[in-house]
Amino acid sequence: MIIRVRFGKEGALRFIGHLDVLRTFQKIFRRAEIPMVYSQGYSPHPIMSFALPLGLGLSSEGEYLDAEIEEMAVQSPPPASLCEAPSPASGGGQAVVDEVAFPFGEGGPPTQSVVDEVLKRLRAATSPELPVYAVRVLSEKAGNAMASVGRARYRLTFREDLAKPLAAAADRLLAEKQHIIEKKTKTQTVSFDLRPCLYEVTVIRAEGSGEEPHPPASQDDPLFAPHCLRIAQAPPPAFPGGGEAVLLLVLSAGSKANVKPELVWEELLKTAGLPAEEKPLAIRRLDLMTEDGSSLGEV
C-alpha cells in the first residue's frame, strides 16, 4: 500500500538539502521498522518519492512524501528500543504523542490502525526538527505526490515598515494582465509571464500588539499540534506582532511552472521601488496543493 506522509522542517533542518532529507527519511523508516517495498535490480532502494524540494533556509509545515510499504501487522508493538520514552538526556528520539483525530485515512479499520501505527512509529523515530504530522493511505487512483503538485503556499515574515509599500505593490501586481520576467538560466535568458503563476499575494500588517505570529502553536506541543493539518483550509493567520508583517503567497509549483517565493518578493520590491537588498526575515512553506487548490494532504 502507498502511504502519504506530511512532515515539516524546522530549525537546523532548514539547512539540510533535499537529497539529505531523502536519505534521512529512508533511515527514519528503517529506524521505525516500517517494512518498505524495495525496487528491483542489483541495488534495491526503498520506493519513496517527495512532492517538491524545499529551498535551503526555508522552514515548512507542508512537506509530503509518498512511500510504498508492505502489509504490516499492527498489533505487535514497535521494538522496545524505539518505544522507550527517551531520557531527558537524549534528544534523538521523540516522545510519542497522544493520538489526535486526523481528517485523513477514512478507510476505517484495519487501514486506520495501520496509519496510526505508522504515524506513531515515525514520530518515535524522527527528530524534533523533522516533525511528522500525519499519515494517510493513498487511494489507488491518486497520483503520486510529485506529479500532483500544482501550487504552494508560503508565508514570508518581514519588517513591518515595509508593509504599506508592499501591500500597494501587491495590489498593482495583481491588477496587471501580465507580468513578464526575464529569467537567467546557465545558457540563456528566457522570459515568462509571472502573473498567471500568482494565486494569492496578500500583505497582512500588524495591528495592535502582543499577538503571536503564526502558527499559534500550543506551547506544550508546538510540533505536533493538530491544527497543522488544517492550515490549508484555515483562514489567514492572526495579525503578527512585534514589528513584523506577513506576506501570504500562493504560487505555481511543481513540474509545469515552479515559482520561488524569493522571486515574487523581489518583484514586489521592484514594483514598490524598494532597494533589492531588503530580505524577508523568514520564509515558511505552509502547504502544497494540487492544480485546483486542494491540499496534498487531502487528495
Add this chain to the structure above:
Amino acid sequence: MRNLALSEDILNTVEKPARYVGGELNTVMKDPSAADLRFAFCFPDVYEIGMGNIGLQILYDQFNKRQDVWCERVYSPWPDLDKVMREKKIPLFALESQDPIRDFDFLGITLQYEMCYSNVLQVLDLSGIPLLAKDRTAADPIVIGGGPCTYNPEPIADFFDLFYIGEGEVVYDQLFDLYIRMKKAGAARQDFLRAAAGIEGIYVPSLYEPLYREDGTLADFRPLFEDVPKKVKRVIVKEMDRVAYPVSPIVPYLRPFQDRVTLEIMRGCIRGCRFCQAGMVYRPVRERSVESLKKIAVEALKASGYDEISLSSLSSSDYSELKELVTYLMDECAARHVNISLPSLRIDNFSLDVMSKVQDIKKSSLTFAAEAGTQRLRNVINKGITEEDILRGSAAAFHGGWTKVKFYFMLGLPTETEEDRKGIAELCERVAELFYAEIPKEERRGKIQITASSSFFVPKPFTPFEWAKMEKKEEYLARAHFVKDNFRAQKNGRVMHYEYHDADVTVLEGVFARGDRKIGAVIRRAYELGCLFDAWSEQFDDAKWQQAFQDCGVDPDFYTLRERSAEELFPWDFIDIGVSKRFLRREWERAMEGVVTPNCLERCNGCGAGSYGCGICPTNQNPLEQAARGMRGAAGKPAGEADGSTAAGAGEVTV
C-alpha cells in the same frame, strides 16, 4: 527550538551549512545547568570527515552516559566560514547547544593525522583560547589531546594542557571526577594539571622539560617535580566486552565520509609489519566476542537506520570467529536490506564466496596491500604476503568474476633499491598476464584493470623503523617517475594505471611524526602565515611551510634525512606503550638482515605487550585457548587483502 550560533545570512551564504547546525538523529541534548562538566569533542577537520570517526562516537556515548557531563561536538569551520567568523568576531561554538567553546570545561581534540595540526590552532584561535597552554587562565577550557598522533605529542606539546595516551574508555571517568571535585573546591588550574599527571595515561607537557645537546638531539627529558612520573604508560581496555559500544550512533544529515554503522570487532594486530605504527601501539590483540558483536550490530542498525554496516579492525581475517559473525550478518542484513562492507580480508575461498554475495563483482575491486615490489623488500618490512599468495589470490578472484585489481605500494622503504622499484610494475604485469592465461577469451567479462598507487614511506615512532632516514622530496619524485616509466614499458601497460601521492606532504609528515618540541614554533608560524586544512591537497601550501621553517630557524632535514643512532633518546621515549624499545631495535636489525619475524599466534617474540596481561598474546594465554588459537594461526598465511582499506584508520578509540 534551539537557537543557532550563525545568522540566517551566514548560513545561507556558506557552503554546506548543515556542517554547523547540529540536531542530527541520536545527538544528545542536556540542560547545561545540570552538567558539572561540559566537554567539547573536536575533530579538527571538516564535518563530513570527522563524523565518520568511530572513536568520537564511542566517547560521545560514554561521556554522555554520565549525568554530570555533557559532551558536544565541534569541527573545523571550512575556510569560507572561517573568514566570516574572523571578520564578524563570532566565537567557535559546539553543534549541540551552539554555545561558545570558550565557556566549556574541556576541549578534547582527537589527533588522527599530523596534517591536522594547523587546524588545531584554528580551533583554539576561533574559540578565543590562547594558542599556548602557558598563556591560559582559569577562564579557559582544559585542552586535552588524544588519538594516534599522541604517540609523539611533542611537536604540539605547547598547545595542549593534557594528552591522553591510550584508549579513551579507561581513565576519563577518573579524570572527570578529579576535575569536578577540584573545580567545586575552587582549585587552581595548575593544581588540577599537577593532580591529573598522577592518573595513569595522562601526560601533562608543562610538567616536563626537554634538554638538548649541541647537535640538536635530546640529551634528557625529565619531569620538573618529583611526584610527576618519569614515564607515561599507555592505558588500554583489557576486556573489550566489558566496555560499552555506541549502539545509537549519531546519524548525520549531511552525507559523511563513512555513511554506515561501523562495527569494531577487535583492536590490535598480530602481524607485526615493521612500518606500521598501529600494529605496534595497539598491542596486544583484543577481540569483542561474537555474541556481543551480533547484538551490537542489530541494535545499531535499528537505532541508526543505516543501510550499510562495515567491520572495522586492522586485519579482519584474523578475527577468530569471523565466519560465524559474517554468516550471521549476511542473514540479518539480507532481511533488512542492509549492505555489508568487509575491509581487509585475506583472500581465500570463504572471503571470495562472501564477497560475491555481498558486492557487485563488476563494480568492486580486489585490493592487495603488497607494499613492496620484491620478496626481499617485503621480508624487510615483515609484510607476510608472498608473490605466490598474490598470484593465487588473483587467480581465484579472476575465476570468481573480478576484473579489477588494486595494489598499494610504498616507495622509500629502508634498504629499497632500483630492483625493488622495478619489481612494482613487474608484479602488476605478472598479474595482468595471469588474467589472460587463466581466463579463456570467451569467459572474460570485460578487460582486466590494474590500478597501482604508491605513497612515500614515513617512519613512525614506536615502530622498528623509528631509526630510519627519509629522502629528499626530489628523490621521492625521481623514484615515482622511474616506476611510472616502468609501467609504461610493460607489455600490458595499457591496462595498468599508476599514481603516486604528494611528496611535499610526505616530508612534512616526516618532520611532525618524529619531531620534538622545537617544531611547535614552526606550526604556529605556518598557521600565522595562513596554513589551514593541510590534509586537503588544494589547500596545502608548501611554500608557506618552508617559509615557517626558515622564520623559526628550524632545519626540517634534521628530522628527516638523518639516520638515528641506536643510542639516541627520542622525544617520544617517555611514553611506555608496552612494546619495548629493545624489541623494536631487534626488529630493526632483523629488517636489515631481511629476516621475517613470525606473527603473535605462531610464536611469541617477546615484544613486551604481554605486560598488560590481556588479549590474544602468547605470553598470557591459558594453555587450552592457546592451543586452539595456535592451530588456527598456523593454518593460514595472509594472501592479500580484499577490497577495502589497508591497515590504516581502524582501531583506537581516543579523543
